[in-house]
Each structure stands twice: as structure tokens, then as C-alpha cells.
Amino acid sequence: MPDSTHTHPDVLSLRKELLLKKQELSALLEITQAINQDTAEETLYKIFQFTLLGQLNIRRIVLYIKEERRWQCVISFGHQLADFRKLELPDEIIDTCVAGPCPTASLPLDKEWHKLETIIPVGQQDAVRAYVLIGSVQDDYANEEGSKFLETLSNILIGAIENRRLNRQRISAAAMRKEIEIAQEVQNLLFPSKLPNDTQVAVHASYVPHTAIGGDYYDVVTIDQDRFLFCVADVSGKGVPASLLMSNFQAGLRTLLRQNVELATIVHELNHLLFRNSGGEKFITVFFGIYNRATRHLQYVNAGHNDPILVPDSGPVQYLKDGTVMLGIMEKLPMLTVGETTIPPHSLLLCYTDGLTEVFDEAGTEYGEEGLLSLMARNRYLPLPALHKEMLKEIEDFSVTKNQFADDVTILSCRFK
Structure with missing residues (x-):
């Protein structure tokens, strides 16, 4: 067993x-x-x-x-x-x-x-x-x-x-796409739908964003029968945060204009608004101009922005430098000068952001302000849309990256008749 x-x-x-x-x-x-x-x-x-x-x-x-x-x-x-x-x-x-x-x-x-x-x-x-x-x-x-x-x-x-x-990546990408779409719509609403073009002045603007949502901004706002404000701005950073800051900036600007306050007050109040919203972490460089058609008087403030170039019919060009530091980096501006000038007949004023001049060729040479002045000397009597087209074509031909610019490009020009 x-x-x-x-x-x-x-x-x-x-x-x-x-x-x-x-x-x-x-x-x-x-x-x-x-x-x-x-x-x-x-x-x-x-x-x-x-x-x-x-x-x-x-x-x-x-x-x-x-x-x-x-x-x-x-x-x-x-x-x-x-x-x-x-x-x-x-x-x-x-x-x-x-x-x-x-x-x-x-x-x-x-x-x-x-x-x-x-x-x-x-x-x-x-x-x-x-x-x-x-x-x-x-x-x-x-x-x-x-x-x-x-x-x-x-x-x-x-x-x-x-x-x-x-x-998660798919959900995040879809949310980001939606966020970008909304920010693009917001940004498109910020730009003016109509620009002045009458017997005294013509204004034209061009905007080429570097990314889907750029950090540049321009605006033209009628104040009364004779006066209008125009501005060109560049916010630090890109994307949705930059777009939101710009929309905040525009809302504040238009509210202040409705209150009919002085340009100096507008600049101080916008600086305070930006500082309060971003805590000094973001800033905006901006040029403000208020033009009076009846008196040909231009009042302006340059807040850390590229100097706009005023080209008269004859004589030397004038750079509009007076103003203050960039807005939003400190609670109170350390100084502020409101510039004033009389615009001669047949003058051309060019306002732009640094994306127009900070373009480099293969040798690392910058297109710069010199390139811009040379182009304006050759083409200053062109109609403004044609002049802008020529500027964009020239920096594209000059740039080592061609039409892939390293920054947003904004041009706003005024022809005073």
C-alpha cells in the first residue's frame, strides 16, 4: 500500500x-x-x-x-x-x-x-x-x-x-487651443475697426504677430471733433497673459478718455492699473499721441517705447522722446514729461514696435533704425498701405529667418496733410 x-x-x-x-x-x-x-x-x-x-x-x-x-x-x-x-x-x-x-x-x-x-x-x-x-x-x-x-x-x-x-496632453492641448481662440478673438476686438482718413490726416496700421497671440497693441480713439488719441504698445511676454493685460490696458485707456482727463493723468492712472494687476512682474512700453486737427498741435508721452520718427517735408527728422519709463514696473512713475510739437504740413509720423528694427541678416547685422530711415527716405511719399507693405517686404528680404520674425511687428503711421 x-x-x-x-x-x-x-x-x-x-x-x-x-x-x-x-x-x-x-x-x-x-x-x-x-x-x-x-x-x-x-x-x-x-x-x-x-x-x-x-x-x-x-x-x-x-x-x-x-x-x-x-x-x-x-x-x-x-x-x-x-x-x-x-x-x-x-x-x-x-x-x-x-x-x-x-x-x-x-x-x-x-x-x-x-x-x-x-x-x-x-x-x-x-x-x-x-x-x-x-x-x-x-x-x-x-x-x-x-x-x-x-x-x-x-x-x-x-x-x-x-x-x-x-x-492629459490631449485635454490640455484642446483647452489651450480653446484658450488661444478666445484670446485671439479678444485681441482682434482690441484693434480699431476704422482709422482716420480725411482732409487733414490719414492713419494706417499693420500688425504681424510672431505667435498665434501677439504682445503688441495699437489703438486710435476719437476724443472730439478735432482731436484723436493714437497709441502703439508692446507688452512683456506673449500669449494669453499678454492678451489679457492688453485688454485691461485698453479698457482703462478708454474709460479715462471718456472722463476727458489730461494726457499726464491718463499715463499715471494706466501705470497704477498695470502695476496693481501684475505686481510689477509685467510691463508695457507705449507711445501716446493726441493730435488736434484744427491747431496741428501734437501732445505726446513716450513711455519707454521706440522713438517715433517724424519726417517733415523738408529739414531733419525729429524723434519723439519725451515721456517717462515703461508702465507697470513701479507703483509711481519717477518722472513724466508731456512732449509738445507742431506738425508741419505734409509730414509723416512713423510709430512702430521693436520687431520692425530688431531683424538680423546672416552676418548678424541688425536692420535697425538706419535701415528704416533709409527706406523712408526712398519711399516716404508712397500711400501708407504701400509704404507698410514695402517695410515688411524689406525686413523679410533682410532677415536670415525670412518671414519668421523673432517678434511681433506693429506699424502705425500718420500722414498729416
């Missing part, structure tokens, strides 16, 4: 295998349930760590994943183990361990890596996306089949995290 007190070795082996499969199934269920519950990434890493520890009895676990081309340690757990979050993944692992599990002993690694026995590369889309490093592993997980299961489990985890990241 067979001895019933002794279990046959084959039965023991089968039981052991069944127990292992049960542990693996539990580990798999634990990970997939966590993924299906839309668990946060940090929590997923914790569940992965405790699943390997609790279900598979793996005592030392390190996980590196590739995020934006950089290897980052997201799990570092085990007795007497170094904090691998502070350690770079060695090139020896990245260059050597790509096709399957590698014993750490086979690689020339520093001593802190010796407590880990096996490196398992996890592939996603024909590239290694993660490395699972394990140590103090029970015998059942020291074989090829155990490593294969760990690779499968890690693949499920890394795949889920990658899908979440891509989904």
Missing part, C-alpha cells in the same frame, strides 16, 4: 505551481482594478509596489520610467536599499539591457546596485519605456517564466500610465 502520509513530489510541484498562478492572478487583478478605478499615478505606483511585495513576496523593488526623454525613479523600496530616486539610471543598463532580463552581476555597476539581482526592461512601441529592478526574490521568481510575468505586469502598469499621460 502507498504511504498516505507522504505527498508525491509531482503533487507538491503542482500545488506550488497552482499557488504561484493564484498569486499571479491576484497581482494581475489588483493592478487592473486600480487602473479601471482611474487611480492617480502615484497611487498606481504604490499598488504596484505592494502587489510585488505582498502577492509575489519580492522584497526589493526599484522602478525607473522614461518621462520626456529623461529616466526617473518612481519606486525605490527595500531593506538596506539606497534611495534610487536620487540616482541616475546608469548608461550600462540603458545600453546593454534592452531585449530581456539581465542579471545585475553581469554589468559593471556601483555597489548600491548589487542588492538588486535582476533588471527587467519593459518595452512599449519598440522602445524601452521602463526598467523594473528586483532583489531578494523567492526562487519561483528567479526563473525566466517569473521574469516574463513581471514584465507583463509592468507593461500593463506603464501602458496605463502612458495612456493617461497622452489623454
